[in-house]
Amino acid sequence: ETGVTQTPRHLVMGMTNKKSLKCEQHLGHNAMYWYKQSAKKPLELMFVYNFKEQTENNSVPSRFSPECPNSSHLFLHLHTLQPEDSALYLCASSQEGPGLSFGPGTRLTVL
Amino acid sequence: TQLLEQSPQFLSIQEGENLTVYCNSSSVFSSLQWYRQEPGEGPVLLVTVVTGGEVKKLKRLTFQFGDARKDSSLHITAAQPGDTGLYLCAGLQGGSEKLVFGKGTKLTVNP
Numbered sequence: 001e002t003g004v005t006q007t008p009r010h011l012v013m014g015m016t017n018k019k020s021l022k023c024e025q026h027l028g029h030n031a032m033y034w035y036k037q038s039a040k041k042p043l044e045l046m047f048v049y050n051f052k053e054q055t056e057n058n059s060v061p062s063r064f065s066p067e068c069p070n071s072s073h074l075f076l077h078l079h080t081l082q083p084e085d086s087a088l089y090l091c092a093s094s095q096e097g098p099g100l101s102f103g104p105g106t107r108l109t110v111l
Numbered sequence: 112t113q114l115l116e117q118s119p120q121f122l123s124i125q126e127g128e129n130l131t132v133y134c135n136s137s138s139v140f141s142s143l144q145w146y147r148q149e150p151g152e153g154p155v156l157l158v159t160v161v162t163g164g165e166v167k168k169l170k171r172l173t174f175q176f177g178d179a180r181k182d183s184s185l186h187i188t189a190a191q192p193g194d195t196g197l198y199l200c201a202g203l204q205g206g207s208e209k210l211v212f213g214k215g216t217k218l219t220v221n222p
Contacts, residue, residue: 004153040214041214042115042211042212042213042214042215043154043199043201043212045209045210090153090154092153098142098144098159098203098210099144099156099159100144100154100156100210101156102146102153102154102155103153104151104152104153105152105153
């Protein structure tokens, strides 16, 4: 399944680093999402973009900065993260109707 | 307070056994989705149920949506090692159109 791709798959960064996560969807969907998956917690919605416009920012700290240059690409820019930000970051896309297509995720470790 | 409670949290069974996992809430959902997530991958949508009392079958998997649209169950017949994974339910809240995830049931099917 290559509908939604994410790079890198694994990332280790220090608290002072700046890095970016990339997501690309090949499904022609008009909505894209960032989710955070931590151990023992439900998936947490971070950001939603519909037709490149941000429609939801779920009280996410400003050290996470999303960017959606077009309906196929989504980025998550990271800076001055904390160790508790270590998690699996999942990108997803959707079209009309329920059901999300997820990417494989980026496993982020903040030292 | 967890909006969607999934049980059990962990389940380890032998190949060939039957099992049922549950997704419960005190809230009503306009629809409910089930996903399976394998290690190192993103969740994959299995089914969406919309109508109260609806039953859907996907090979050996049977999904049921409660009459009041507050709960759902997933029954697997003759489990196989390939069924191993994290099973997530997600409910779509009417009105807000927000998708809420449970914490998941981690299933291990031993050969």
